[in-house]
Amino acid sequence: TQLLEQSPQFLSIQEGENLTVYCNSSSVFSSLQWYRQEPGEGPVLLVTVVTGGEVKKLKRLTFQFGDARKDSSLHITAAQPGDTGLYLCAGSNAGGTSYGKLTFGQGTILTVHP
């Protein structure tokens, strides 16, 4: 069974600070996704990383996939209150028997105070 450990579980910071969320596994994934979820809504896909060492940027968010494709990080620069939410990482393995299933981390609840 593949597991994804996400840390920290909770993060409470002031507006303008930087933060990093980590997603680690002992298993290799063919791709990894990051989702953001607001209370009472479904998760929204932010990014997919697929190549070891890949770095993707989405405005103030930087996503990195580890060289061995076992871990990933999300870095937010100059956090804003609008970044508040639950951040989820999810790993997958392509192939006929995977059926598109994802393995989710437990999530990081981020609160950015004005």
Next chain:
Amino acid sequence: SQTIHQWPATLVQPVGSPLSLECTVEGTSNPNLYWYRQAAGRGLQLLFYSVGIGQISSEVPQNLSASRPQDRQFILSSKKLLLSDSGFYLCAWYSDIWSGRVTSYNEQFFGPGTRLTVL
């Protein structure tokens, strides 16, 4: 464009009552469909997935069942609800045809969810 609907948005049910949650997808054909349950502020637990009409796979033993009577319709049911069935239920879809890539990356897209409270 693709759209996924879930209803009802919220539901309060007594213990022992039946349950039926519905999920429908628009704008794609033959998607894989998934039911998840989420505890407050936590990760997602996969309950069921379906790769086609009438094809259901269960990931965890439980009091719930799922059905897929039509290509883009996925239903989550229970004959008798338990207190432990309370939670936030999410439906998601995935289609490698939609991804348009040679190799798809299992990106799933989620509905708005149903908040179920069992009293």
